[in-house]
Amino acid sequence: HRSLDESSVRSLSIDTWTEDQIIRMQIGGNERAKIFFTNQPEYRKNMSIKEIYSSNFANTYANKLTRGYQRYIEAQKSNQEEISPTSAISDLSSPNEVLDDTNTNNTIYRPSKEKNEEFFARKGRENEQRSEDLPPSKGGKYTGFGSKPLKTEKDIQNEGMAQLQKKLSTGWNFLTSTVNSINENVIKPASTKVRDPQFSQNIEN
Incomplete structure (x- = not known):
C-alpha cells in the first residue's frame, strides 16, 4: 500500500x-x-x-x-x-x-510478434532522440554494430597526450628557430667584429 x-x-x-x-x-x-x-x-x-x-x-x-x-x-x-x-x-x-x-x-486479436515489432520500433525512435555524447549506460544513444563507437576514457586521455606532445613539439621548434636566428643575426656578426683589427684599434682610441 x-x-x-x-x-x-x-x-x-x-x-x-x-x-x-x-x-x-x-x-x-x-x-x-x-x-x-x-x-x-x-x-x-x-x-x-x-x-x-x-x-x-x-x-x-x-x-x-x-x-x-x-x-x-x-x-x-x-x-x-x-x-x-x-x-x-x-x-x-x-x-x-x-x-x-x-x-x-x-x-481484435493480434499476434505477439506484431506487438513485439511495434515495441522495438518505438524503442528505436526513442533511441534516435538520445544524446550521442553519452554512453548508453548513462542514457546516451546506442550506436549499434557498424556505427562509430563512442570514445572511451582511455581514448580521450590518449588524444590529450597527443595534443600535448604536439604543442611541446611546436614550442621546441619555435625555440630552436629563435636561437638559430639570434646566432645568425647577433652572435656571429659580433664575433666577426671582435676579430677585426680595426675594431680593436677603435676601442683603444
Missing part, C-alpha cells in the same frame, strides 16, 4: 465492492494478471505498482477482463448452462495473444 497515493488507499478502505467488481476479480485474479503482465515485452521486474497499472499492457488486460465479464453476463441472461466466472474467459492470461487497445467493443 505504500506505493499507492492517499486517494487510492482511501478508496480501497472506504468504498464497497459492487457485484460486477467482485465478478471481475473472480474472472481475472492476481495470478492470471501476473502471468499476463510478465509475458509482455514492456514489462520489467523493477516496475512500481503505479507503472504497472498505468501501462499499455495493464490497459490491454483490463479490456480482456471486460470481454470476459460481458461473456459471463450474456451467458447468465440467456439462461445457458451455468458457467463459473473463471471459465468465462480461458485465454485471459495467455502470453501469445494481446488485445487491440483501440477497439474494446469489437475485440
Whole structure:
C-alpha cells in the first residue's frame, strides 16, 4: 500500500465492492494478471505498482477482463448452462495473444510478434532522440554494430597526450628557430667584429 497515493488507499478502505467488481476479480485474479503482465515485452521486474497499472499492457488486460465479464453476463441472461466466472474467459492470461487497445467493443486479436515489432520500433525512435555524447549506460544513444563507437576514457586521455606532445613539439621548434636566428643575426656578426683589427684599434682610441 505504500506505493499507492492517499486517494487510492482511501478508496480501497472506504468504498464497497459492487457485484460486477467482485465478478471481475473472480474472472481475472492476481495470478492470471501476473502471468499476463510478465509475458509482455514492456514489462520489467523493477516496475512500481503505479507503472504497472498505468501501462499499455495493464490497459490491454483490463479490456480482456471486460470481454470476459460481458461473456459471463450474456451467458447468465440467456439462461445457458451455468458457467463459473473463471471459465468465462480461458485465454485471459495467455502470453501469445494481446488485445487491440483501440477497439474494446469489437475485440481484435493480434499476434505477439506484431506487438513485439511495434515495441522495438518505438524503442528505436526513442533511441534516435538520445544524446550521442553519452554512453548508453548513462542514457546516451546506442550506436549499434557498424556505427562509430563512442570514445572511451582511455581514448580521450590518449588524444590529450597527443595534443600535448604536439604543442611541446611546436614550442621546441619555435625555440630552436629563435636561437638559430639570434646566432645568425647577433652572435656571429659580433664575433666577426671582435676579430677585426680595426675594431680593436677603435676601442683603444
